[in-house]
Amino acid sequence: MSGDRNIFVVGLNDFNRQRLERLRGAEHWRFHGVIPPEAVYDTEEFDIAAMLAEATAQLEAFDGPIDAIVGYMDFPVSTMLPVLCERFGTSTTSLSSLLKCEHKYWSRRVQREVIPDFIPNFTAFDPFDDEALTRIGEAGLFFPFFIKPIKSSGSRLGFRIDTPEDFYQAIDQLRDSIGTIADPFNTVLEYAHLPPEIAAVDGHFCMAEGIIGGWQCTVEGYVFDGEVVSYGIFDSLRYPQVLSFFHYRYPSGLPDAIQAKMRELTDTMMTHIGYDNAAFNVEYFWDEVQDRIWLLEINTRISQSHCDLFEKVDGVSNQQVAIDLGLGQRPDMPHREGKFAMAAKFFHRVFFTDALVTRVPTPEEVASLEADFPGTMVEIQVAEGQWLSSLAEQDSYSYALAHVWMGAATAEQLLADFEQLVARMVFEFDQIQG
Structure with a gap:
């Protein structure tokens, strides 16, 4: 139809295209990929100048209006968007405001100007x-x-x-x-x-x-025409005694007063930075013993890890926010209209220095698990014959074998379901290094 809007997504893959096509208004949107996903996923080689040149050439060659240029990934995608959007006249925040979040030293300096008591x-x-x-x-x-x-x-x-x-x-x-x-x-x-x-x-x-810690959580939000909106708070729960993430849980179990203070700090910080017409998420700690909130870092994008959790609990992925903002319009984000009261993304990990993977769950085994736990989605992260040390984007302490998204009525049920599922997911290794 003549009113369709052309939305260009940096690193668009099939998995996210399906999710985008379920958003509110998607029947009037045409999604186009910019820069192939393999150039920004599962790699640690980023030739930014070449990627910008490739994206610019593709966009300039497009025969039609360019209504939005968006992304939903961290570096390098997040940092390229302001450059591309400025060049083609589409909506996003300025490069300087984005760098005041992503350049960790600059970010701490601007945080110190307005919320000095909440940073180390x-x-x-x-x-x-x-x-x-x-x-x-x-x-x-x-x-x-x-x-x-x-x-x-x-x-x-x-x-x-x-x-x-x-x-x-x-x-x-x-x-x-x-x-x-x-x-x-x-x-x-x-x-x-x-x-x-x-x-x-x-x-x-x-x-x-300085060391900060406590109950870790993430405030998902956006700024539209100068108004800061925080629309969801997630808990980031770690494995006992280590720094590796166990699962992200939504909605947060933090006390209401702590959540309200985090929203207030977020409003103050994003306004001070001058961030506008773009999505963000801010990571915090609540030190329950000292009753103290710490701002950990600011990310200039939606969290992909939260997409399915928003869909399960609120009814629509938070990609709704990224697309609406890219089109220059207020996000049409529902609240608590999903099928589940609680949802989580789990990381099934091993704490080896290295090992050779000799068996992973088969597609049939994964399909059986997903069928037995309605709403569950399992993504195996390793392959037979692969050394764990070859995995990209791992923390310094463990390797993620699988990502598992689940929904349930309570937090306790989420944990119980995950334990049952993991017991049936068989991985095997050789040459394990401690």
Whole structure:
């Protein structure tokens, strides 16, 4: 029909196309992929300049109006969108406001301007500086502390540091691997007008921060024409005694007053940054013992991990928000209209240093599990003959063998169902390294 809107999705794959086509208004939208998904999924090689050139050529060649350019992934997609949207006149936030979220040092500096009591002590350091540990101490940070690149993807290259030995082991890994994201991130920084104190801290730098912790959660929100809207809060629950995520749960079980304070902090922060007409999510900790809220980090996108959970509980994926905003309109996001009162995304993990995968659940076994637990979706993350160490985007402590999305009436039922499902999911390994 003549009124159809052309929406270009960076890294569009079949799985997300099906989800997008279930959104409100989708009968009037035509989805087009920009940059093949394999260039932004399951890889750690990001040639930003080449991807921007490829996307620009494809968009310029399109014979018709370009109504929206959107994405739903972290780096490098999130950082390319403002460049493309500005070039083609579509709606999103400015590159500088996005970088005030994604450049971790710049983000902490702007957070300190308005919510200083809700962030830890921090400093930037150069991992290639042999005196880095001394400089961290001079900034008032002492063991234990946490280090991570100023731009990372997922939980990669993040380390808790308890001793000098921990620090130097982490530095070896950072020096070896930081370039895979630092180099392309620096390409993005070249498009921005940075203050001198930020320009001096490029993608090869790291952050050291005081240890924060507690009940971790994520506020999903968006800004539309200057109005900040937080429309869902998720709990991020970890395996006991380790940093690896066990599951994301929606809706949050946090006390109402804590959720309200997190929404207030989010409003203050996103308004101060000047973020507008785009989706975001903000990760927080609530330290229940000290009754203290900490802002962990700001992500400039919807969370893909939350899409199915929103669909189960509220009735529509949060991709509704990304598409509506990309079209320049207020998001049409329902509330509690889904089939389940609770939903979770589980990470089925092993805590090996490495191993060779010799068996994974068959497609028939997965289909049987999904049939026995209505609403469940299982994505196997490994293949027979694969070394776990070859998996992309893993944290520093474990490997995710499968992602499992489930819905239930209560949090207790979610856990019970997951335990039953995992007991029937058979993986086997050889040459296990402790």
